[in-house]
Every structure is written in structure tokens, then in C-alpha cells.
Amino acid sequence: MEFSEVIYKIFLKDGGWLTILNGLWVTVQISALSLLLGTLFGSLLCFFRMSNFAPLRIFAQIYISIIRGSPVLMLLMLLFYGVFARTGISPVIVAVITFSMHTAAHVAELLRSALMALDKGQVEAARTLGFSKIQAFKLVTLPQLVRIAKPVYQSTIVNLIQWTSVIGYVTITDLTRVINNIASRTMQPMITITGGMIIYLAISYLVYGIFHWTDGRRAQ
Amino acid sequence: MNLKKFFATICAASLLIAGCGSDNAAKVDETSQEAIIKLGMITHLNASEKQMEEYFFKVQEKSRAKVLNHVPKFYDNLNLMIMGIESSNVDQISVYECVANYLMANNNKFEVAKADWISGLEDNFCFAVKHEDTALTADLNKILDEMKSDGSLNKMIDEYIINVDKGKTPPAIELPKFDGAETIKIGVTGDLPPLDFVDTDGKPAGFNTALLAEIAKRLNKNIEIIQVESGARAAALNSDQIDVVFWSIVPVSDVFPADVDKPEGIDLSKAYFKDNITHLKLKE
Incomplete structure (x- = not known):
């Protein structure tokens, strides 16, 4: 069989590409939702982690160290086949919860490191000049925070997209699952999985591209 | 100077590794007359790989095969096993006949390998x-x-x-x-x-x-x-x-x-x- 024929059979024949797009859509949906919720929860967690109130700080510390120290697949299986096993919650929701929890821990840490990189004196100076706490945060801390945290945040997003490739374990048909199905059906795993990798690579570069574009706009 | 030293170390290390490698290979050749065949198998639902390996050797022993030269290696699913054989991690794969026919019809790189001891294994x-x-x-x-x-x-x-x-x-x-x-x-x-x-x-x-x-x-x-x-x-x-x-x-x-x-x-x-x-x- 010729190579082009094999490629056609794997990726295009009988609308196979539509199934791949469906899988891609599931991956994108779960990643986007998890990113949104994870960022919100992560910011809150970072606030807890930096607070002067000990119980909150310790809670955040423990949470971050447990989540960051364990593989996300274990957490996913534990939640789906353990905690939410007989509740009838849809696997997609469990996946979003898991990846939000996971992303939150990472976002909290990246925000904390960005905050620690800032010069405390600037906020103090702003406060002496009569800015309120909120104003000082909005006008002095936030712009610098965004600039410092952005590169790490971008790689967190790309990591998140790749982590979602394990959700086949909880009965969700995402891009990886679709690729595996095609590989089984066509019996050409090498070529099919290379194709799947190129798709993941393309999403990652799309994310990098978006960040690069926003950087360029800021510079203007 | 440093570069020279670096290359010298690399050369020494590679010589050492190559030397060890050929030693090992020679030993394997001496002990078994027939070459070891690494055989890919799919991991079962529950039986552990160690259990399967034990039974696997028992089957070989019981058959007329004189040399136990098939050594199993386990894969999570068929895809991984095919990738394993394509990258020569294993020499043969063990599949069901219907799967084998389907595989050969869809991927013309494969052919049946003869092994007497598996006849009648179902x-x-x-x-x-x-x-x-x-x-x-x-x-x-x-x-x-x-x-x-x-x-x-x-x-x-x-x-x-x-x-x-x-x-x-x-x-x-x-x-x-x-x-x-x-x-x-x-x-x-x-x-x-x-x-x-x-x-x-x-x-x-x-x-x-x-x-x-x-x-x-x-x-x-x-x-x-x-x-x-x-x-x-x-x-x-x-x-x-x-x-x-x-x-x-x-x-x-x-x-x-x-x-x-x-x-x-x-x-x-x-x-x-x-x-x-x-x-x-x-x-x-």
C-alpha cells in the first residue's frame, strides 16, 4: 500500500477527519473550561497562600503540595471511580473538576512566584503617595504581575492541554482516544500517532502564537 | 585542552560500554543454542504479568519445544504492541487468529511466524x-x-x-x-x-x-x-x-x-x- 493511500485511509476516508475534529473539540472544551476555573480558583488559592491568617495559609500549602506532587491521572481515576463513582455525574464534569484542581495548584504557585519577584517598596511608595490598597494593586502590582507571570502561564496552558490526553481512562472520547481508535482500526499506530502528535503540536503553537500576538500589541 | 580531555573521556566511556556489551552478547550465545525470541503479549484484565509468564513457560515446557526460547513482554493494548514490534522491541507478537488476519489485511508488513508449541492454544x-x-x-x-x-x-x-x-x-x-x-x-x-x-x-x-x-x-x-x-x-x-x-x-x-x-x-x-x-x- 502506498504511503499517500495509507494517509488517506487513516485521516480522511469516510469522514474520519470529522471524528478527529470532534475529538479535538472535546479536548479544547475541557482544556478551556479547566483553564478558566483553574485560574479563578488558583488566584484564590494564591491569596490564601499569601494571607496572614494561618489556617488558610496552611490549607493552601497542603493543597498545593499534594496536588503538585501527584500524577493527574491518579487524581482523575480516584475522583471518577472513587469519590463520584455512584453519583451519576458525567465524566466530562469530573474531568473538568480534576483539571481545574490541578491547574489551580500550578497557577497559585506561578502567581506567588511572580508576586515575590515584585519590589515591595513600590507598593509602599504608592501607599505613601495616598493610593488606596486596591488602587495600588491595580495600578502598580497588577501590570507588572501580568508581565512576569505571562510566560509561565502560557506554558501552564500548553501543559494542561497535554495532560488532558489521559481522559480516555474515564470514558471520554477526546483527541487521544480518537487517534487510538483509528490506530486500532487501521492497524497503523506509528503513522496515526505521529499525526495526532502534530495536531497537539499545532494547538500548542496556536497558544504560543496568541500570546506572542498579545505581546506585540502591548509593545505598540 | 578541556575539549581534548572531554573527547578522551567520551572515547574511553564508549570503549568501556562497547566492551561490556560484546561480552554480554557472547555469554548469551554460549548458553542457548537457539536465539531468544522476544514475544509481545497483551496484558490481561487481572492476571499479573508474573503469573502469565509462569504459565507461559509451563506451556512451552509441556510442548515438544526443546528450548524455552520465547520470552514474553507485555503491552497495554494492541496498538502499543504493534509499535513495539515495528520498533523491534519484540521479535514476534502473540494475537488471536481473527485479529492476525485483520492485521495482515490492513498492514502488509506482517506475516505469520511459525511456532509449534502454540498449536491448539485457544x-x-x-x-x-x-x-x-x-x-x-x-x-x-x-x-x-x-x-x-x-x-x-x-x-x-x-x-x-x-x-x-x-x-x-x-x-x-x-x-x-x-x-x-x-x-x-x-x-x-x-x-x-x-x-x-x-x-x-x-x-x-x-x-x-x-x-x-x-x-x-x-x-x-x-x-x-x-x-x-x-x-x-x-x-x-x-x-x-x-x-x-x-x-x-x-x-x-x-x-x-x-x-x-x-x-x-x-x-x-x-x-x-x-x-x-x-x-x-x-x-x-
């Missing part, structure tokens, strides 16, 4: 059900018996497994719907064509849909097919996310105990399909 395919669900197991057994006696099961096997056109995939059969009836959730892997696979439209097709549609019709119950990663099948069954695991293996052999792959607290139905084991290798 596996039965069964449903795995939770031990508490005795009613469901009884229902499944009853339907399988009925289908065996009226010949519909054999017809199905012929149509969807044995006589699949070369390079084609068997069609999908739509599952019947019964309003208000209870739903049985059946977990499939999609990893074992032509028995169990997912079609281009992303939906399961072939023999499993045909058999499940027939079972649903005879049970008057809805059947929902859920695709689970093969490594998560036991967890899914134990946590009630699915009610039935679609394929589980019972070896037909006096060496293997029948319950070698049966997890605790799980019952197996009667067999619905039986197939020989074949070894495949890459064409030279």
Missing part, C-alpha cells in the same frame, strides 16, 4: 459481570445458550469476524431502544478489531454491536456502549460506572487455570467466541 471470550449481578449473568448465559442453539451466534461470528472482506471493516448495527426499560452499561475497549473496534464516525461497530443489539432485543432492555481504556476496565466495573466488561479471556488449556484472569468479586459468563493464538512477525 482462548474463550466472555462477559465479565459483578458477582452481585447474578440475574444479569444468568440472563446473558441464557441468551448465549439460545443463540448458540438456534445458530444465530455462529452466523454472526461468520459474518462479522471470520468473513470480513480484506481491508474492509464490518458495519455497525444499531442498538434497539425500549422506552422506560432499564439500561445496561457495557464497557468496550475499541482495541481489538475486528471483534471490538470504533468506526470512522467515532461509534463502536462490528461484532460487538451486532451481538449487543441481539442481546438487547432478547432481553428487552436498553444497552449503552461505553468506551473505556483497557487499563481502567476493572476499576470501571468495580465502581458501577459500567455493568459489564465486554471481553474477558478464559484460556482453553490444561495448563492455564480457567480463572487465571478473573478478578475477585467478578463472575464470567459463558463463552461467546473462541479463537486460536497465532504469532506474527515483520516480513523480512
Whole structure:
């Protein structure tokens, strides 16, 4: 069989590409939702982690160290086949919860490191000049925070997209699952999985591209 | 100066490694007359790799093969196993005859490898059900018996497994719907064509849909097919996310105990399909 024929059979024949797009859509949906919720929860967690109130700080510390120290697949299986096993919650929701929890821990840490990189004196100076706490945060801390945290945040997003490739374990048909199905059906795993990798690579570069574009706009 | 030193170290290290390597190779050649054949196998639902390895050597011993030269290596699913043989991590792979035929029809790199000791080695395919669900197991057994006696099961096997056109995939059969009836959730892997696979439209097709549609019709119950990663099948069954695991293996052999792959607290139905084991290798 010729190579082009094999490629056609794997990726295009009988609308196979539509199934791949469906899988891609599931991956994108779960990643986007998890990113949104994870960022919100992560910011809150970072606030807890930096607070002067000990119980909150310790809670955040423990949470971050447990989540960051364990593989996300274990957490996913534990939640789906353990905690939410007989509740009838849809696997997609469990996946979003898991990846939000996971992303939150990472976002909290990246925000904390960005905050620690800032010069405390600037906020103090702003406060002496009569800015309120909120104003000082909005006008002095936030712009610098965004600039410092952005590169790490971008790689967190790309990591998140790749982590979602394990959700086949909880009965969700995402891009990886679709690729595996095609590989089984066509019996050409090498070529099919290379194709799947190129798709993941393309999403990652799309994310990098978006960040690069926003950087360029800021510079203007 | 530093660069020179660096290269000298690298050279020394590579010499050392190469030296050790050739030593080892020479030892292997001395001890066994026939070369060791690394054989890829699919990890079972429950039996551990160590258990399987023990039985595997027993089968070789019992056969007339003089040299135990097949050493198993386990893979999570068929895809990984094919990648393993394509990258020469293993020399041969152990698959079912129907899978082997399908594989050779779709990927012309493979051919049958001769191994005398595996002749007559067969596996039965069964449903795995939770031990508490005795009613469901009884229902499944009853339907399988009925289908065996009226010949519909054999017809199905012929149509969807044995006589699949070369390079084609068997069609999908739509599952019947019964309003208000209870739903049985059946977990499939999609990893074992032509028995169990997912079609281009992303939906399961072939023999499993045909058999499940027939079972649903005879049970008057809805059947929902859920695709689970093969490594998560036991967890899914134990946590009630699915009610039935679609394929589980019972070896037909006096060496293997029948319950070698049966997890605790799980019952197996009667067999619905039986197939020989074949070894495949890459064409030279």
C-alpha cells in the first residue's frame, strides 16, 4: 500500500477527519473550561497562600503540595471511580473538576512566584503617595504581575492541554482516544500517532502564537 | 585542552560500554543454542504479568519445544504492541487468529511466524459481570445458550469476524431502544478489531454491536456502549460506572487455570467466541 493511500485511509476516508475534529473539540472544551476555573480558583488559592491568617495559609500549602506532587491521572481515576463513582455525574464534569484542581495548584504557585519577584517598596511608595490598597494593586502590582507571570502561564496552558490526553481512562472520547481508535482500526499506530502528535503540536503553537500576538500589541 | 580531555573521556566511556556489551552478547550465545525470541503479549484484565509468564513457560515446557526460547513482554493494548514490534522491541507478537488476519489485511508488513508449541492454544471470550449481578449473568448465559442453539451466534461470528472482506471493516448495527426499560452499561475497549473496534464516525461497530443489539432485543432492555481504556476496565466495573466488561479471556488449556484472569468479586459468563493464538512477525 502506498504511503499517500495509507494517509488517506487513516485521516480522511469516510469522514474520519470529522471524528478527529470532534475529538479535538472535546479536548479544547475541557482544556478551556479547566483553564478558566483553574485560574479563578488558583488566584484564590494564591491569596490564601499569601494571607496572614494561618489556617488558610496552611490549607493552601497542603493543597498545593499534594496536588503538585501527584500524577493527574491518579487524581482523575480516584475522583471518577472513587469519590463520584455512584453519583451519576458525567465524566466530562469530573474531568473538568480534576483539571481545574490541578491547574489551580500550578497557577497559585506561578502567581506567588511572580508576586515575590515584585519590589515591595513600590507598593509602599504608592501607599505613601495616598493610593488606596486596591488602587495600588491595580495600578502598580497588577501590570507588572501580568508581565512576569505571562510566560509561565502560557506554558501552564500548553501543559494542561497535554495532560488532558489521559481522559480516555474515564470514558471520554477526546483527541487521544480518537487517534487510538483509528490506530486500532487501521492497524497503523506509528503513522496515526505521529499525526495526532502534530495536531497537539499545532494547538500548542496556536497558544504560543496568541500570546506572542498579545505581546506585540502591548509593545505598540 | 578541556575539549581534548572531554573527547578522551567520551572515547574511553564508549570503549568501556562497547566492551561490556560484546561480552554480554557472547555469554548469551554460549548458553542457548537457539536465539531468544522476544514475544509481545497483551496484558490481561487481572492476571499479573508474573503469573502469565509462569504459565507461559509451563506451556512451552509441556510442548515438544526443546528450548524455552520465547520470552514474553507485555503491552497495554494492541496498538502499543504493534509499535513495539515495528520498533523491534519484540521479535514476534502473540494475537488471536481473527485479529492476525485483520492485521495482515490492513498492514502488509506482517506475516505469520511459525511456532509449534502454540498449536491448539485457544482462548474463550466472555462477559465479565459483578458477582452481585447474578440475574444479569444468568440472563446473558441464557441468551448465549439460545443463540448458540438456534445458530444465530455462529452466523454472526461468520459474518462479522471470520468473513470480513480484506481491508474492509464490518458495519455497525444499531442498538434497539425500549422506552422506560432499564439500561445496561457495557464497557468496550475499541482495541481489538475486528471483534471490538470504533468506526470512522467515532461509534463502536462490528461484532460487538451486532451481538449487543441481539442481546438487547432478547432481553428487552436498553444497552449503552461505553468506551473505556483497557487499563481502567476493572476499576470501571468495580465502581458501577459500567455493568459489564465486554471481553474477558478464559484460556482453553490444561495448563492455564480457567480463572487465571478473573478478578475477585467478578463472575464470567459463558463463552461467546473462541479463537486460536497465532504469532506474527515483520516480513523480512
